Amino acid sequence: MRMPNRNTNCLCLLTAAALALLTPGCTAVHGGVDPSTSAVPVNAPVHGDVTVWSWNIAAKSLQSLTPQFEQDHAGTKVTVEMNGTNIQSRLLLALVAGVGAPDVTQFQFFEAPHYIATGTLADLTPVAKKYETMFPKAVWQNCTMNGKIYAIPWDVGPCALYYKRSVFAKYGVDPDKIRTWDDYIAAGQTIVKKSGGKTKMLPLGANDMEDLFEVLLQQTGGQVFDGQGRIAVDSPQATRALSIIKRLRESGICSDVAAYGQEWLAGFSDESVASYPGAVWLGGLMKDAMGDYKGKSTDWGVTRLPAVDPGGIRVADWGGSVLVIPAQCKNKAAAWAFIEYALCTREGQLAQYHKESLFPAFLPALQTKAMDEGDPFFGGQPVGRLFATDVDKIPPLNRTSNWNEAVGYLKQDLSHWGATGMTDPDVLGGVARKLSKRLDLAVAPSVPQGGRVSQGIRPPNPQSWGNQTCDIGPTIDWQMPANDPSSTPVLSPQDWGLGGRSPSTTRPLLSPQDWGLGGRSRWSTVPYTHIGGRA
């Protein structure tokens, strides 16, 4: 009689204790800081400690700036903490708890809107407004919400076409004559034909099409979300982007290998593929993956990205990061001073470019002679200048707080479309309906948007875009993008012992262990670096 009774009591006690624990857990989740005090003060004295969270190469890059910064601002001390795979979980916990966050932290550009929308980041508008025109719109847009600025772009990922000089020469293809995707397909067919199918033009697996889709979407002037956060993916521009992918694949010039897989990387040094359309950081990945590339150093060249139409824009943005100050930061003045030095000065940005090859998002830095230096890997070609060309003219994508979730579903549907022969004419309609249902968002009325951009003619004055910059109401509730393990859970070449680093602020992706899933030790040793998708 007594034993079960005691057990029950014991259980009751435990439950009560647990409930007691539960209650503060529920109330502490706001992580909110009074918005009135969350703005960075203007002209405040700069002193004290600044803690920065960042990862691998990006952290090293910032670290190299600290001596100069501390010298310029006496009484400051900057500590750059290298966080590996656990940065996101740690940061999330710190933001939820309202304490424990660093003074400055890094986000990948595409996940910044998600955090901005939660109101846990400091408002940088008073101090950062003056830099608005000094960054490409395409990246600045991810840093603002409702006309306020919450993040500063760090590096930018302009895309171009990497090609193998020897292969192009052997099959008589002139890279300078590849001006549109049509030219590109024709050139690819020449190479595939003359090589007897041995050499393909580019690697493009059915499972990895969303990155190229995002690139093409910028070139055609399409959007996933319109300016009001409604779903606008089922548009003529997006259909156009998709039709280019379809033609690429159907023309037989694609090698069907998984992106960033071993065979994909092998294409860097053998003749299985002739070219890679990719962002500026892909060059670094090539250098790393090829390791000892002496003698082959002249084999890779870079030409501008093919345009959708003749005379159209020949660049798109893919990758990069931002720096932010959490609203809970106590020393916002010093934190801002560091960000300003690192990202909003030529000196800071160029030091990082020279040290770790991070491609500056700060436009004045791109106008310097540093961009004209030849890169021995590319046979002395001044690729910096090539990548810097028109970076300020890239049409911005409206990345909303649920961007990453949307991209996850987009990827799913594109991959289904690709694996089933690309026959479904209504694939984008399906994506729009799926997004509408899963994100609880309206579908935008089918008004052709950005028509001029789709013709490849950008609006005459980049400044005029200022007003339309991402005034997207925070449709946050439970649709939150974050990094996207499902879309490209890529193993980096580093993990495979290929060594080296790619010069981008690429983030080591969270591992399941970070989230307490399974917690098997084998994960902890391997940062699943997210070099792919949206590096």
Added chain:
Amino acid sequence: MTTTLADLRRYRQFYLFIAPFFLLFAVFGLYPLLFSLYLSFVKWDGLTPMHWVGLGNFRRMFEDDLLWRSLQNTAIIGLMYVPPMMILAFAFAQLLNAQWLKFKAFYRAALFVPCVTPMVVIALVFSLIFSSEKGPLNYLLTLLHLPSIGWLTSEQWSKVSVSILVVWRWTGYNMILMLAGLQGISPEYYEAADVDGAGAWHKMTRITLPLMRPTFRFCGLLSLLGTLYMFDEIFVLTKGGGPGTSSLNFGQYLFNLSFNDFKFGYASCVAYSVAIVVFLATLIVNRFNRDEDAAPKRGRLGAA
């Protein structure tokens, strides 16, 4: 009845001794469990305040075609890999239990290596094996004049590829369990059967299989849970369920919901619902098994 408090004081040293476990469990086990239950009724992205939605999450579940798709995929993958894995594991266990086999420790280790190999290595090797362009598997197929297969690029074959990987990875683990089960069977039964003139077939069907039943059940239960919450195989091999949603299983879907979509409330609701269904199913299966076991066992032991 009313002496509980007095009892507490009287046995307080003992409670003190067992307290560490219960405290840790309360913090790291019970609290998340209850918190997750609470989350099932709210909308929460992890950062902004929660919204109570009552049974809204549960209602949403029934319209969630991706959830049903993932459960269906989970069931298909389970049906595809559990039987071959069990049969293989049992066959290997039987072999390793044989008297005449030499280098047993070596084989045992060799078979067990896959399940302690880091998933990165496995993923690298298997993505090469399954490669549609230059993969050795497709090369073998062409040698046999069979058409090559898009192991990881076609929706029809992605589940098969996952199943092959899982069989390769977890057969050794199940084999060890079954080997333990086989070694737990007293040799006296076999000796008695020899005396009675029973052949190998009868020994297998009348002694080994019936006595292995608890082991099979245990392995089956582990496989059921393993299938449902299988994650890294899919995360790495098919990049989280591709192509399309053809290999999206429940574990991966739950991960996407929580850590890609940040729908912690809805994810908790889904996790809880499925866990309850599985728990009930396991209870029922166990009840059936117990009823089934009880009668013949007593008879057999009586006979022995």
